[in-house]
Amino acid sequence: MEVKNLSFSYGESEILHKVSFKVGDGDLMCVLGPNGCGKTTLLKNILGLLTPSFGSVLINGEDVQKLSQKKLAQVMGYIPQAHTPPFPFKVFDVVLMGRTAYLSSLAQPDKKDEEIAYESLAKLNITYLKDKIYTKISGGERQLVLIARALAQQPKIMIMDEPTSSLDFGKQNIVLEHVRQLSKKGISILMVTHDPGHALFCADKVVTLKKGKLIKIGNPQDVISEESMKDMYDMDVKIARTKLADERIICVCIPVPSISEGNRSA
Amino acid sequence: MKKFILILLPSAAFLFSFAIGRYSISISQLWSTLYGHYFGTIADENLETVVFNLRLPRIFAAMLVGAALSSAGAAYQGMFKNPLVSPDILGASAGAGFGACLAIYYSQSGFVIQVSAFLFGLIAVLLAYLINLKLDYDPTVGLVLGGILISTLFSSGTGALKYFADAYDKLPVITFWLMGSLSSVNKQDLFSAMIPMLIGFIPLFLVRWRLNVLAFGEEEARTLGINTNRLRLIVIISSTLITAASVSISGMVGWIGLVIPHLARAIVGPNYRTLLPVTFILGATYLLLVDDMARCLGAVEVPLGILTSLIGVPFFILIFKNNVRGWK
Numbered sequence: 001m002e003v004k005n006l007s008f009s010y011g012e013s014e015i016l017h018k019v020s021f022k023v024g025d026g027d028l029m030c031v032l033g034p035n036g037c038g039k040t041t042l043l044k045n046i047l048g049l050l051t052p053s054f055g056s057v058l059i060n061g062e063d064v065q066k067l068s069q070k071k072l073a074q075v076m077g078y079i080p081q082a083h084t085p086p087f088p089f090k091v092f093d094v095v096l097m098g099r100t101a102y103l104s105s106l107a108q109p110d111k112k113d114e115e116i117a118y119e120s121l122a123k124l125n126i127t128y129l130k131d132k133i134y135t136k137i138s139g140g141e142r143q144l145v146l147i148a149r150a151l152a153q154q155p156k157i158m159i160m161d162e163p164t165s166s167l168d169f170g171k172q173n174i175v176l177e178h179v180r181q182l183s184k185k186g187i188s189i190l191m192v193t194h195d196p197g198h199a200l201f202c203a204d205k206v207v208t209l210k211k212g213k214l215i216k217i218g219n220p221q222d223v224i225s226e227e228s229m230k231d232m233y234d235m236d237v238k239i240a241r242t243k244l245a246d247e248r249i250i251c252v253c254i255p256v257p258s259i260s261e262g263n264r265s266a
Numbered sequence: 267m268k269k270f271i272l273i274l275l276p277s278a279a280f281l282f283s284f285a286i287g288r289y290s291i292s293i294s295q296l297w298s299t300l301y302g303h304y305f306g307t308i309a310d311e312n313l314e315t316v317v318f319n320l321r322l323p324r325i326f327a328a329m330l331v332g333a334a335l336s337s338a339g340a341a342y343q344g345m346f347k348n349p350l351v352s353p354d355i356l357g358a359s360a361g362a363g364f365g366a367c368l369a370i371y372y373s374q375s376g377f378v379i380q381v382s383a384f385l386f387g388l389i390a391v392l393l394a395y396l397i398n399l400k401l402d403y404d405p406t407v408g409l410v411l412g413g414i415l416i417s418t419l420f421s422s423g424t425g426a427l428k429y430f431a432d433a434y435d436k437l438p439v440i441t442f443w444l445m446g447s448l449s450s451v452n453k454q455d456l457f458s459a460m461i462p463m464l465i466g467f468i469p470l471f472l473v474r475w476r477l478n479v480l481a482f483g484e485e486e487a488r489t490l491g492i493n494t495n496r497l498r499l500i501v502i503i504s505s506t507l508i509t510a511a512s513v514s515i516s517g518m519v520g521w522i523g524l525v526i527p528h529l530a531r532a533i534v535g536p537n538y539r540t541l542l543p544v545t546f547i548l549g550a551t552y553l554l555l556v557d558d559m560a561r562c563l564g565a566v567e568v569p570l571g572i573l574t575s576l577i578g579v580p581f582f583i584l585i586f587k588n589n590v591r592g593w594k
Contacts, residue, residue: 047489073491085482086347087536097479101491106472108539153490 001046001157001188005055008041015041016212018055023157023190023205028183030199031192032224033209034233039192042209043161046190048072059157073101077150079160082142082167088135091145095120098152113152120151124178140171147178158182160191164198176202196224196237196253208232221251229253268534272544276329276551283325283558289316319452324561325554327451327459327515332522332553333546334463334512338505339523340530340545341470344477344538345501346406349531353509353523356409356502357416361390362513364420367427367440379443380455380514384462387510390416395502405484405498446517446571448557459511466507469500474538477501481536518571519553521578526552528585 001023008016015038023029033039044050046057048064057064059075077098098120099113109117121127124144129137134145143163150158160179164172180202183189193199199206199220206223208215210232216223229237236256243249284291291299291313299317302308338353346355354360365386369379397412398405424444431437476497479487487494512519529552530545556577560570 044485047485049485049488069488069493070491073489076489078486078489080486086349087344087481087531089478089481089536093478093537097482097490100476100479103475105476108475149490159489 001190002058003042003046003055004058006042006045006052006057007054008038008045008050009053014053014212016045016052019209019212019214020055021207021214021217023188025156025188026183026186027204028180028189028191028202029205029207030203030220031190031207031209032196032199032232037209038212039209040161041212043159043190043192047076047078047159070101073153073155075156077153077155077158079143079146079150079158079163081162081165082139082146084135088133091129091132091134091137092117092121094134094145095148095152098149101153116154117148117152120148123151124148138171140167140174143167143171143175144178147175147182151182155187157188157190160189162192162194165194172198173201196229200224200251200253224251224253272547276547276554279551279554280325280329283328283554284317284321286558286562287321288561289321291317291321323451323453323456324448324557327448327456328554328557329550330456330460330463331448331512331516331519332526333550334467334508335519335523336526336530336545336549336552337467337470337542338508340527340538340542341474341477341501341505342523343527344481345498346410347481347483349528350524352521353505354417354520356394356413356506357390357420358387358506358509359513359518360417360420360424362387362510363444363518364390364423364427366443366514366517367424367431370436370439370443371427371431373436376450377454377458380458383514384459384510386420387513388506390420391502391506391510393419405495409502442569443517444571445569446519446574447560447567447569448516449561449567451515455515459515462507462511466504466511470504470508471542473497473500474542477538477542478536516570519574520571521574521582522549522553525578525582525585528582532585532588 003019003021006016006019007014019042031039031042041050045052046064048067048069051065059067064072095117096109096113099109099116102113103109118127118130121130124147126141126144126148129141129145134142137145147163163179164175167175176198179189179191183204191203203220205218206220207217208223208228215232216228224239226237226239229235238254238256239251240254241249241251281293281296284296285293295313296317298309299313303314303318308314335353339351342351342353342355343349362383366379366383368386369382374382394409394412394416397415398408401408401411428437428440431440476492479490479492480494480497482490484494526549527541527545530541530548534540534544553574556573557570560568560573
């Protein structure tokens, strides 16, 4: 997938300015940036929900704007933040909706679609949720169900909008771990995240955005530095590296507490 | 088991509805009349008249209108992502009411009243849709807004017609029409309403799986591969044909399009694949039974619209209170 010279404006105000980057096959790319930097607008342009003012988004060389909604859904899956729909659908039915793009417009999903939906649940180890009510399971489970639904689309690319927001510490990592595994299996992933730590945890590449402009693109360790985070979020952070028992090196991004009067006297 | 009950239910209600009324018809009488009508062995001509000119059209009309309003309501509830929506949300009923009153005001025949109601129902929804396009806003909010505006416009039109109508001659007719009734339905009315209803029903049933996806919202539905603008247009045109045709023969029959989808959802869950057919069957049965009550409760007919609301409100509270699968 390639984002080429993409600009987008709502009326007079420009939200995105000449953003360009590529996501290779099987890459896991994270998009980082402060609130209001244009992350969500970028996703909507990529998903074909908005039309760029200039530039384009290409998938296998084809302009997203020129593909039908159906064709697009066959190559690109979207995973929104977990939410509650107004009706209590069964989890299995929700996952089955991922097959919509493969049905002719008047058809209902058949046995084969049901098998694919079941496999998608199995890939995420959540077949036990199959007959549960989607609106009554936990937020973390709901997020996994949405990933399963996107998997049922059998896409080449997955677009995720802060899939870990509103999840507890443990669930965030379960979701990120699954995302990592998916990219290992060859699915390209573009994930918007609010936490630099998540990008350090799972990304192959990181893009940073500020005020609608692309600031940096590259490996997580290069892009997420103490200076660049200070510049983006206007706060002091410490990047710590530590070696695991099996020789792997992991990085974390720690916010530095400001020095207050109380701390100084102690 | 559930399937069996769902087929048995309307059939039982159908036979039961022949038996009750000022002229009771048993199953064996019904059979001999039906058989006799087509094979020329009629013994009792009065019976034949009652069956073919009165009871049969009325029973079919009640079932059709019930099924129609309920199905349209269910479809709209999914499309607007809101379980409290009824089929008149885009102004179809208000428009049809105005159309009927206009025809009554100008002393037109029953058939003209029906056609005028149907056409004004369509016009009202078309106007609401155009307002939505002009607003260029979130399509669901825009449509609801358009519907409210147009409903208000046509309701005031109806009010004006009532004010100017002759108080001894036309006002009562208008008032009765607006309260809803199936007492004067005949074969012609039924057939002419059935055509637009069928034209609406078929596409609605064919796209019903997609209504599920639409309930997840505009953007998600699009990323799942649905052309939402086209689907929305199909649902609106179908539901409007169904609703306007219903109102044109029954007058204002409220609440059924809101209550029955809830009942169906409580029984079979929200998946439109089964929800829509079940809503259809339950709606047909429900309105048939309520119309039986309208026929038989008193010496004079009770207006159908009043009964559906009177029964609908406690019924709704009951479903809502005990509803585990429907909406929560």
